[in-house]
Amino acid sequence: MSKKYRVGIVGATGAVGQELLELLFKRNFPMSELTLLASSRSAGKTVEFEGNKFVIEEAKPESFEKLDIAIFSAGGTPSKLLVPEAAKRGCIAIDNSSAFRMDPNVPLVVPEVNPEAIKTHKNIIANPNCTTAISLMALCPLHREFGLKRFFAATYQAVSGTGAAALQELDNQVKQYAKGEEITSKVYPYQIAFNALPHIDVFQDNGYTKEEMKMLNESRKILGLPSLVCSTTCVRIPVMRAHSVAINAEFEKPVSVERAREVISQFSGAELNDDVANLKYPMPLFYQRKVKCGVGRIRKDLAFENGLSFWVAGDQLWKGAALNAVQIAELL
Amino acid sequence: MSKKYRVGIVGATGAVGQELLELLFKRNFPMSELTLLASSRSAGKTVEFEGNKFVIEEAKPESFEKLDIAIFSAGGTPSKLLVPEAAKRGCIAIDNSSAFRMDPNVPLVVPEVNPEAIKTHKNIIANPNCTTAISLMALCPLHREFGLKRFFAATYQAVSGTGAAALQELDNQVKQYAKGEEITSKVYPYQIAFNALPHIDVFQDNGYTKEEMKMLNESRKILGLPSLVCSTTCVRIPVMRAHSVAINAEFEKPVSVERAREVISQFSGAELNDDVANLKYPMPLFYQRKVKCGVGRIRKDLAFENGLSFWVAGDQLWKGAALNAVQIAELL
Structure with a gap:
């Protein structure tokens, strides 16, 4: 993978958001840029990770114009609103909420189990329930x-x-x-x-x-x-x-x-x-x-x-x- | 029930033993006497309960000569040793260990479920596993x-x-x-x-x-x-x-x-x-x-x-x- 991606985390201040940040770095995900997004309540806050400083931006439909991939972990309501906005703008949304999991047009993927399902995605991929x-x-x-x-x-x-x-x-x-x-x-x-x-x-x-x-x-x-x-x-x-x-x-x-x-x-x-x-x-x-x-x-x-x-x-x-x-x- | 019984608790210092003491009083079990028995390690110790003072005696085969009912909660090894000694001496042993539960000659009783089974007892009655x-x-x-x-x-x-x-x-x-x-x-x-x-x-x-x-x-x-x-x-x-x-x-x-x-x-x-x-x-x-x-x-x-x-x-x-x-x- 020589290509590098502009990645966003939506819900960056939550428990899963924090782990996403760590795992993207730990696993050397090829990122050219990382944007942390959250609700307006958290916008402006600063997050530090391994010497990198991130200012949290408010997640809005336009936020996704400059992203290739956005991982959503902000709960069902923000996902329902913003995932389609991201997809529409050509950003692939990986959604951790249950909002799109049972949508027949959205693949629900566990990479070890059904990696082939990902091929059918239309810019939205659902992440399953933890259990x-x-x-x-x-x-x-x-x-x-x-x-x-x-x-x-x-x-x-x-x-x-x-x-x-x-x-x-x-x-x-x-x-x-x-x-x-x-x-x-x-x-x-x-x-x-x-x-x-x-x-x-x-x-x-x-x-x-x-x-x-x-x-x-x-x-x-x-x-x-x-x-x-x-x-x-x-x-x-x-x-x-x-x-x-x-x-x-x-x-x-x-x-x-x-x-x-x-x-x-x-x-x-x-x-x-x-x-x-x-x-x-x-x-x-x-x-x-x-x-x-x-x-x-x-x-x-x-x-x-x-x-x-x-x-x-x-x-x-x-x-x-x-x-x-x-x-x-x-x-x- | 006008008859009163001479009751013993074997394993009186354990977690279940303590509850037995409390429940016998709380439920007004008709006791003429209550004897607390335990291993030689605990013998001589004093237990107080609601103003009553009990000196713990060492559980021995002869301990059961003066008892009508003994409730055992001391684990499998003491039960295997002492339950038959109690039974032999005409004391009814209610055993909380697993030692006799599957013995076809011993009823295993949950009073709400199979009270009739108790009739067949030969001085030993097993108490089931907690779960x-x-x-x-x-x-x-x-x-x-x-x-x-x-x-x-x-x-x-x-x-x-x-x-x-x-x-x-x-x-x-x-x-x-x-x-x-x-x-x-x-x-x-x-x-x-x-x-x-x-x-x-x-x-x-x-x-x-x-x-x-x-x-x-x-x-x-x-x-x-x-x-x-x-x-x-x-x-x-x-x-x-x-x-x-x-x-x-x-x-x-x-x-x-x-x-x-x-x-x-x-x-x-x-x-x-x-x-x-x-x-x-x-x-x-x-x-x-x-x-x-x-x-x-x-x-x-x-x-x-x-x-x-x-x-x-x-x-x-x-x-x-x-x-x-x-x-x-x-x-x-």
């Missing part, structure tokens, strides 16, 4: 080997998924606890320290949350399996920034644990971490700031004929968001 | 209504299940974090604060932990369903003392969410807590020191024909251990 992207690091190689039919997932999600304010809230709450002070909550409806909240994103009429439905809808689209079924329970736990998922999956073909380990260890997005005799299994604390997601606890499922149970952990801000977006930009 | 007892508070009424065939469970277990030292460890770790000190672990192989450990009890040859296998084996025995199948992933999270479980269950008969809510609200061990529009769902923080387990997030399962997904939370030290044992004693 889905992380789960696919195990589900995809297993699907290619055994043919995925159905799965059940229960998630153990970090507060980073809610954003920088939630990271601060968990930090505050444990400090309040340590000082014997009253614990106060602002970001979550209930205390998150020492608790588990079976509630991520808004509830739908069918009793599932949007987050739980994303696992089904986005997995179908990314894997190209329209008849895949899955049922998910999404739970927030007091962990800072890596998500974990317990999965029970049923396959078309007979499975073997040995072969499952092989295909996972050969998959570029996954790291096999599965040696229970030596207490080796993935844990969210040790998958912070890791490029690969950890897969372990692989065993024959006791309640499916051709089934496997396993456990995946991965950095929500990286594979779950910023890293996948940068990998999409690299694919381009 | 199983809590899960059954939802599974049992649903089974009676729809006929349980198979289920998947992922647990979110509190540190209290490991005992008093683990409660102390989590407390220490968050205080170390708050002070910016290095975090140290002794009880668990890895840090539990801000982490999730997919490892509870020892690993078996099939890749499952003993804890995960208990859910299958004990549910079969308590529900009287030898062909029930289930697959469980047990995970420790940084929560103090109530466990939560995400369950996907398949039934023989067609299910309805409305009817499921009815049968759960009518079941004596459960509290229906299911109104997502008003953010009502069970959370472990709010099920500490509660007699009933909370059941919520009830919805049609998306991956089973006749299936329900739901979420249960209950106090590990109470319904998961001490309360169930005292309820067994009350049944007697």
